[in-house]
Amino acid sequence: MVSFGGLARKLLGSSNDRVVKRFQSRIQAIAALEDEMAALSDDQLRGKTEAFRAELAGGKKLDDLLVPAFAVVREAAKRVLGMRHFDVQLIGGMVLNQGSIAEMKTGEGKTLVATLAVYLNALEGKGVHVVTVNDYLASRDSEWMGRVYRFLGLSVGVIVHGISDEQRRAAYHCDVTYATNNELGFDYLRDNMKYERGQMVQRGHHYAIVDEVDSILIDEARTPLIISGPLDDRSDLYKTIDGFIPLLDKADYDLDEKQRTVTFTEDGTEKLERMLEAAGHLHGPSLYDIENVTIVHHVNNALKAHALFQRDKDYIVRGDEIVLIDEFTGRMMPGRRYSEGLHQALEAKEGVTVQPENQTFASITFQNYFRMYKKLSGMTGTAQTEAAEFGDIYGLDVIEIPTNLPIQRLDEDDEVYRTFEEKFRAIVKEIQDAASRGQPILVGTTSIEKSELLADLMRREGLKNFQVLNARYHEQEAYIVSQAGVPGAVTIATNMAGRGTDIQLGGNADMRIERELADMPEGPERKAKEDAIRADIKRLKAIALEAGGLYVLATERHESRRIDNQLRGRSGRQGDPGRSKFYLSLQDDLMRIFGSERMDSMLTKLGLKEDEAIVHPWINKALERAQKKVEARNFDIRKNLLKYDDVMNDQRRVIFDQRLELMDAEELDETIADMREETIEGLVAKHIPEKAYPEQWSTAELKAEVEDVLNLDLPIPDWAAEEGIDDADVRERITAAADESVKQKAERFGPEVMTYVQRSIVLQTLDGLWREHLVNLDHLRSVVGFRGYAQRDPLNEYKSEAFELFQSMLGNLRERTTRQLMRVELVQPEAHEMPEVPEVEGHHLDPDTGFDEMGSGYYPTSALGEPGDRSTLDPNAPETWGRVGRNEACPCGSGKKFKHCHGAFV
Template sequence: MKLLEKIFGSYADKELKRIKPIVDHIENLGPEIAKLTDAQLRQKTDEFKKRLSQGETLDDILPEAYAVVREAATRVIGERHFRVQLIGGIILHQGRIAEMKTGEGKTLTATLPLYLNALTGKGAHLVTVNDYLAKYQAELMGKIYNFLGLSVGVIIHGLDNNQRKEAYACDITYGTNNEFGFDYLRDNMVVYKDHMVQRGLNYAIVDEVDSILIDEARTPLIISGQGEKSTDLYEKVDVFVRRLSKAIFKETDDKEFADETDADYIVDEKAHTATLTAKGVEKAEKYFGVENLSDIENMTLSHHINQALKAHGLMRKDVDYVVKDDEVIIVDEFTGRLMYGRRYSDGLHQAIEAKEGVKVEHESKTLATITFQNYFRMYSKLAGMTGTALTEEQEFRAIYNLDVIPIPTNLPVIRVDHDDVVYKTKRGKFNAVLQDIIESNKKGQPVLVGTISIETSEMLSNLLKKHGIKHNVLNAKYHEKEAEIVAQAGKYGAVTISTNMAGRGTDIKLGGNPEFLAKQEMRKMGMDEALIAASVSFNETDDEEILKARKIFKELHDKFKVETDREKELVIKAGGLKIIGTERHESRRIDNQLRGRSGRQGDPGESRFYISLEDDLMRLFGSERIERMVDALGLEEDQPIEAKLLSNAIESAQKKIEGINFQRRKNVLEYDDVMNKQREVIYSQRAMVLNDENIKSYIEKMIDNISGSIVSMYCSESANPADWDISSLVNYAETIMLPKGTLNAKEIGSSIKTSQELRELIRDKAMRLYQQKEQEFGEELMRELERRILLKTVDEKWMDHIDNMDQLKYGIGLRAYGQHDPVVEYKREGFEMFDEMINNIQQDTVKMLLRIQKEHVTVKREQVAKPTEASHGDSGPQKPVKRDAVKVGRNDPCPCGSGKKYKKCCGANQG
C-alpha cells in the first residue's frame, strides 16, 4: 500500500490537488474584496442570498463568500485565514472530516463553511464538547458573523425554552453535543408545535469529531423520569458483597483454573467482568434464603448482586468516579472531566452509592433515548474537525460515510517526538519522570505532564511538592480553572499536570496567553464575569461601564502581550513546550492529542512517553514473551529498557484494543438501528399530529382497523357463522373499544351472515358514537381532545416499549448459544413488539375518545417534558447521558385533559 501511494500519491493528496484551484481563486479575489468599505462588505451577504434564490448553488458562490469572510475576520478580530485554513474550510463544506493539527486554527476555519451554509436560511450548527467552548467560540467568532449581518446563538445547559428557540432561530448556532441531542428528544415529547425549539437538522460541523462520534458513540442520550422501585435491596446486597473474598485475574479463559480458586467471586480485568464462583453462589443462596439464585423469580436479586460485584470489583474511586458533597460523580475516561448529573444505568450507580455509603437514589424510567451515532446521522450534511482522526478513518467511513482529509500545517512541525522509555516497575518509571521534570524546569522549559487518572496526577503532584517544584494540577477535581491553567501552561518554567487532554480546546501559547492574563487581572480588580465577557465582546453598546471595561481590557492585554512575547523567546531558547506522557492510553489517538499540544504553528517542542510493564495496557494486553525477555535481562527497576520489540508490542496492544472497541460500537449500532427505525416512525407520526394534519381521518382509520382485528380474532371467514364465538367477541369489543352495552350478541347471531358484515356493524356503531362525541364537544374541542389523547397514548406506549426493548436486548445475548444470531432475533422480536405497540396505541386512543365525558374535560396548554437538572449512566464504562423530566403526581390532574386525577385516568394501570 505504501509503495502504491509513493507511485500514485495518496487519496488525500489527490483530493487536495482538486481543491487547489478553488483556493487559488479565493486568494485572487482578496485584493478586490479588500477595496470594499465595511458597508459594502456587509451588503455581500444579501447579494449572496439573492444569488442563491435565483438558482446559484453554494459551490458557485463559495470562492467569493470565503474571500468575504476572510476579509471580515482580518478587519474585525485581526486574524486572517491562512491558505491551509481555506483548504480546511472547503473540506468542511463538502461534508468531510478535516484533520487539522493543534494550533492550526480550527475555530477560525469553521467560520468559512458556517457562514456559507447559513446563507440558505436553514441554520448551521457548530457542535463542541462543553459549554465553555461553545460560549467562547460563539463570542469570539460571532464578531465576524455579526459584522456580516448574520445572527449567532449559543445552546448551553440551563437555558429556558424561549432562549433555546431564539438560539436555534439564529443563522448560526454553537452548542454542545448533549444539548443538541436533548433538544431533539424534548422536541419529540411536546404537546404543541410552538413548544419545539429546533427547526430541522441541516448542516453541522462537529468539533473534536473523534471525541464525540467515536469515544462517545456508545453513549445514549436519555430523558428519564423517576421510577418507583425501592432502593433497600442495594444496601442489603452491599452488606453481603462486603463479606465476600475476591480473586483478580488478567483474564479467566482457563475455566478450570478459575473454578479452582477459593474466592467467592472472580474479577476478570481484561473482559471487565465480576462474577460469583460456585462457592459465592452457595453463600448468596444461604444469605438471602433462596433455593436457586438462577431461578426466574430471583432475577432481580441476581441482577443486584452482579451490579454490587462490579461496584466493588471493577469500579475504582478517583479513577472511574469521585465522591464529592456526598454524591458519586462519574469521571470521563477520555477527558478526565467530572460528568455532573451523569449516572451509570442499570442500577450500577446505585450499587456504587451503596458501596460509598452515600444516599442511594431511585432508579429512573426512560422516557426518550437516542445515541449520538443516530442523532448526528440525521443531519442533511455532516462535517467534522479534529487534530487526530486518521487512525479511525475506517470507522468514520463505515458508520458516518465521512472520509478524513489531513490538512497540511501552515508551518512545518518541528516538534521532536522521542522514542518511548520502558521501565520494569511503576516506581522506576515515576522516578525517571520526576528527574525529567526537574531537569527541564531548571532551564525554564515549560512541561505538560499527561496522566490517565486523577489518582496518578495527585500522586505525581505530591512528588513534585516534596522536591519544591511549583506546578498546577488540572484534573476533574479542578476543572473550574481549566482554561486558565491550560492557557498558561506554556509560560517560562511552568509545570502542569493534566489528566487526559482530549477536548481541552484551549491553545497553549509559548510565553503565556495575554487575553487570559488580562481577564485574570480584571477579576482581581473586582469586575464580575458578565462585565469581563462584555469587555471582549463585539456587540455595539453605549453603556459607559462596558466601554470603560473594554478600554481597561485593551490596556491590560497590550501590557501583558509585551511580557508574553518576551517570555516566548526565553521558552523557545529552552526548547519549547515539553510533553511527558506517564502511560500509554488504550487509544493511539488520545496519545497523539497529548503530543499535539506541543509544536503548534512551527513552535519548537518535544514529547516522550514513559511506560512500565505494570501499566494496565502492558499488563493486560502485552505479550508474555515481553515479560520473559525483560526477566532474562535482569534489569533494575530504574534502568530503562529500549528495544524495538517493546515499541511494536505497545502499538500492537493499542491496535488490539481499538479493534475490540470498534466492534463494540458497531454492535451497539446494529441494535440501536432497530430502535432508530422504530423511533423514526413514532416521531414522524407525532410530527403529523403536531402539524395539525387531519387527525379525524386517522381516528376513523383506527376504528376500521380495530373493528377488523376484533372480527378476525373471533370469526374465521371459512367457519360457519353458527360456530362463531359471538359472546367472547362482544365482551372483547366492549373491553378494547366500545362502551358496555353497545353490542347485542343475540342480534348479531340472528342477522349477521358474513365476517365483513360484522366488521361493518362494529365499525358503524363506533363511528356513530364518535360522531355523537363530536356533536357534543364541538369540532374545535374534539380535534384538540383527539390530539391530546393520541399524543399522550403514543408517548406512554413508546416509553413502555423502550423498557421492553431494553429487557429484550438484555436477555437476547443468551440466544447466541442456541446458534441463533442475537441481532437477527432482536430485529424479529422487536418488530413484533413494535407492531403490538401500534395496535395498543390505536385501541387505547379510540377507547378513551369514545368514553370521555364532557363534565370531565378541562383543556389547558401544558408541556409534556419539562427538563430539569441533568442526570446520567450505563452498566459498563459507557455512561448514558440522562435528563430528568417532571413526573406527574398520582393525585395531579391527568395530562390527557379528562379532568380526572391521574391515578383514576391514564395512571390507573401504573400501580
C-alpha cells in the first residue's frame, strides 16, 4: 500500500526535485550562450571579468550576472583544463551561489563545480575562501582550478601550514584563497592577538565554500581550535592545596571507582573552607563563591590526584617527572601529560618539580568561526543525513544534485556473523576471491587499529599485494587511492582516508604520469610515454569493468550512516558498475551496544553454525534505526556544547571588536579618561559610603589606595576635616589631580608617543585579562554541572556567572590600565615598536583519535615543554630528548621519523 506522502512525491516530485527543476531555465540560457563564448578570443573572454565588475559597480546584482558568468567559466574550463561543466554541475554551482550545500555523489566533479560560484562571487573583489580538509588538497586545487581563475584575470592564493605572515597576508588579499579550516581559524585567532592593523593577515569573512562540508562543520566541529602558551608558575599554589588533602577523612568525599569520579561531601567542603580560609586562599565565606572558581578547580584536581590515581598503576615516578601508564597496554607514555592542571596536581602529590601549565590564549569552535561569513555554502557526497544539524546550527539547506549518469552500483545486504573471528575469516576469503577475478577492492575500516589487524590476518593467509592507508599522509595517500581502481588492487583504508581523490577504474592517468615521468623533460619521448600510460590505463579499465567495477567491502558499520554512505559512494563513479557490502559481527561496537545478546541467543537457537552468516533486509533496517539514535544523541551533544560556547563567543566578539576600535582610534585620550574616571568613582564609593558623615569616611585607606592606583600623594584626610565637603567634592579633586598628572606626562611624551603608550598598555592589559578570563571560564565550565544536583539549570548558571566574571574583568581592565598609565615613564622615546605577540602554539584535536593535528603529538603534549638541549641528548634515554617534532628524525638513531618510531601511536 502506497502512503499519501509517497503518492504525492510520485505525482509532484519531492521538494528537492522541485528546487532542482527551478534551475532548468537558467541552464538553457547558459547553453544558449555557449557558441557565442566559443567564438571569443582568449583576450576577449578574459575581458569579460572587467566588464562584469563594471556592471556590478553600476548597480547590478550578482544574480543578474549568473548566466553570462557561468557561461564564461564553462568556456574557460574547456580551454584551460579540457573539461566542460555538465548541466548537473551548473546546478551545483547555482546551489553553492545561493548559500546552500550541494550534495553530489563521489566522482561528479565537485572541485570543478566550485569554480562557477567562486568566479561569480570573486567579482565583488571582497575575497572568496575555498576551504579544504588538508594542505595537500588546498595546494592541489589552488594550482589545478587556479589555472581557470588566472586565465580569467583573477588572483589566486593558498594558505598552508608553515608560511610567513607576509605570505598569508598576500594570499588573503587575492580574489580567491584556498586554505584548510584549521589555518583559517588559527589566522583569525592570531589576528586578534596582534597590536596593529598592519600586522593582521585576514581581511574579513565575505564568502566561503567548504569542501567536504560534513567533515569540517560536523566531525571536526566537535573540538575547538586552541592557541596556547606557557602560564605563570603556580607551583606553590599546587603544593599548598595538595597539603590539605591528606588532612581529610574518607568520609569527607564520595568516591565512585566505577565511574572514576570523586566529589566532596558537605562536611568535607566545610572542613576544606576552614583550612583555605586559615591559609588566606578563600575569598568570601563560601568555597563556591564566584571569586573562588580557580581554587575550586585546584582542590578538585588535588582530590582526584589522591583518590583516583594510584602510583605504579596509573603512573610511575621516574627521576623528577610523572610518567603516565596506558591503562590498556600497560606501556609507559613519556611526554604525555594530563591537561587542565591535573598533571600538575599529580606532580605536587609526589613531590616532583611542578611544571608550568599551558594557558589558553584564544579559542574558537568551527561552528562559531564559519557563522561569521556573510555567505556560506558547502559541498560533499553525504550531507542529507545531517540536514537537520546543518539547518539548525548554520542555516544551510541541503540540496541533492542528480548524477550525470545513472548509478549502477549494487548495494548488497549486510552479512552478520556471531564473532569477530568468523567475520574476519569471511572477509579475507572474500578478498582472495575478488582479487583472483581481477576485481579492484577497497576495504573500509573504522580505525587505524582495525586496518592493521586485517593486514596482519591477510599476511598470515599469504596475501601480500595490498596497501594500507590511515588518513595521515595525505599526498602519498592521494596517489595510492587514485590507483585503487587498478584490476586486482586491494586497498585497506580507514573510512576518511583519501577523501577528495577519485578512484578511477584502471587508475588515474594524470597522477601516474606525474609520478612516473617527474624527471623527464617535455618533448617527443615524454609525449610517447604519456600516450603509452594512457593506453595502459584504458586497457586496465576494460579489465576492471569486466570484473564488475570497484568492490567496496566494509568491515563494520560506523556510528553515522553518513560515513557508511561515503564509503559506498567510492564505487559506481560516473555510471561505472560496482558493488558494496558490509560485513558485521555481533561483537562490533554498534551491534554490542544495541542489544546483540538477545540476537546472539536467538541465532544460536535457530541453529546458526560457525562461519555461517545471516543476511536479511530487516537487519539493515534495524541497524539504520540504531544509527539514527546515535546520530541524534551526537547532535544533541554538539548542540549543547555550542550553547556553552555561544556564551564565550558573545564575549569574544565584544573583546575582539574592542581591540579593533583601539587599534583604529587616532587618539585614545577620551577612552582613557573615561576609564580613569570610573576607577576613581569606584575607589571613592568603596571608602566613602553614600550619605555618610565625614567622620565615618575611611580617609586613610582611600589615601593609600589613591597612592597605589593613581600614583598621587593627596591630603585626603585633611579634605575630610573641611566643613561642608561631600563625596562628590573628593571625587572631583582626585579627578582634577589625576588629569593634571596625565596632562604633564603628555606634554613630556608628545602626542604621538603618548597615543602609542596608551594603545600598547591598554591592548596588553586587555589581552592579559582576557587570558585569565578564559581560564576562569574553563574552570567554571568544569564545575557548573554540579548545580544540576540542586535543581538549577547548569547552562543558565554558566551564563549568569560568566556575565559576572566578564563585568569583573572589565572593571579590572579600567583599574589596571589606569594604574599602569599613571606610573609609566618613557625610558627611550625614540624606540616605540609595538610589543611582540607572545610565543604561542595551535592545537586542534582529532575527535576520534586524540591526535593533535597542529602540534607534535597528542594534546596537550605538544604544548608543554621546550625543545631539549641536543648536546645532552642520550639516544637511549627519551627523557633527555625534550620536545621532538612529529616529522623530525627520531633521536634514538633508528633513521625513522619520530612519528614512525618513538612517537608512534601506543
